Amino acid sequence: MSKRDNADLKRISRRLLGLVKSQWPRLSLALLCMLLVAVITPVKPYLVKPVVDEIFVKKNVKMLELLPFVVVMIYILEAVFLFGQTYLMNYVGQDLIKRLRDELYSHIQMLSLSFFHKHETGVLMARITNDVSIIKGMVSDAAAGVLKDSLSIIGLLCVIFYLDWKLAMIAVTVLPLAALLIVKFGKRMRKLSTRRQEAMADMSSLLHETFTGTRIVKAFGMEPYENRRFFERTARLFKYEIKAVVVKGISSPVMGLLGGIGVALIVWYGGNKVI
Numbered sequence: 001m002s003k004r005d006n007a008d009l010k011r012i013s014r015r016l017l018g019l020v021k022s023q024w025p026r027l028s029l030a031l032l033c034m035l036l037v038a039v040i041t042p043v044k045p046y047l048v049k050p051v052v053d054e055i056f057v058k059k060n061v062k063m064l065e066l067l068p069f070v071v072v073m074i075y076i077l078e079a080v081f082l083f084g085q086t087y088l089m090n091y092v093g094q095d096l097i098k099r100l101r102d103e104l105y106s107h108i109q110m111l112s113l114s115f116f117h118k119h120e121t122g123v124l125m126a127r128i129t130n131d132v133s134i135i136k137g138m139v140s141d142a143a144a145g146v147l148k149d150s151l152s153i154i155g156l157l158c159v160i161f162y163l164d165w166k167l168a169m170i171a172v173t174v175l176p177l178a179a180l181l182i183v184k185f186g187k188r189m190r191k192l193s194t195r196r197q198e199a200m201a202d203m204s205s206l207l208h209e210t211f212t213g214t215r216i217v218k219a220f221g222m223e224p225y226e227n228r229r230f231f232e233r234t235a236r237l238f239k240y241e242i243k244a245v246v247v248k249g250i251s252s253p254v255m256g257l258l259g260g261i262g263v264a265l266i267v268w269y270g271g272n273k274v275i
Contacts, residue, residue, distance in 0.1 A: 019099050020096055022095075023095055023096075026088045026091055030088035033088065037078060037085065040078045047067070047074070121208050123201045123205045130204075170265045170266060174258045174259075181255070181258075185250075189244065189247055195240045196240045202236070203234065206230060206233055210226050
């Protein structure tokens with residue numbers, strides 16, 4: 001990433017932080033919900049051992065009465081916190097969209113006529129509709145997902161290290177490679193997302209141009225020409241959409257393969273300890 005890109009990213013980040021400042025109470029509560037979900041996630045597999053040992057092996061009647069209740073309560077708490085996280089993060093995201101659209105529209109309204117001569121109407125419409133929605137996805141969906149998953153992974157690692165630190169060290173051997181691949185896939189997806197938005201804006205601009213100028217198009221018999229122009233735009237958008245599908249399609253199997261390697265190493269180590 002170039003110095004200019006880094007500077008733009010920092011400037012945009014500061015701008016977004018300023019816009020969500022009024023939503024800090026909700027954002028803080030959402031982060032608390034994420035943290036609680038991250039705490040609960042590693043607890044669930046940890047309950048398997050007492051269930052097997054106390055109920056199925058030792059035939060402990062008291063544990064038979066207690067553990068099912070504990071399991072249900074844990075899942076209820078997880079569901080409540082997941083809902084809280086989802087609702088609050090999306091509320092913040094939707095509020096951000098409204099503020100951005102209001103400010104962007106007000107700003108565009110104050111610009112001179114020369115600006116509107118230089119920029120196509122469809123592109124301006126795409127900026128207010130599509131581009132702003134993408135920012136919401138980054139804030140309330142992507143960022144929340146990354147943070148929640150990171151906290152869950154940290155919680156699971158803590159449990160694994162508590163149970164068997166040697167086993168945990170083997171399990172995390174694939175993490176550096178996984179992190180590197182995540183960064184690579186993320187950069188590629190960001191680049192494709194930018195190109196897709198540009199292609200979408202170009203197509204929206206052409207649609208606005210042809211629909212508002214329908215009388216001229218029909219008067220001069222330009223339908224075939226306009227069709228070719230539109231087909232070129234949709235082909236360009238299709239190309240970037242397929243490239244994004246390929247990146248997504250590759251990333252999931254690759255990460256799954258790394259997970260399989262981690263499981264295989266754990267089985268190998270655990271099997272050797274038992275045998």
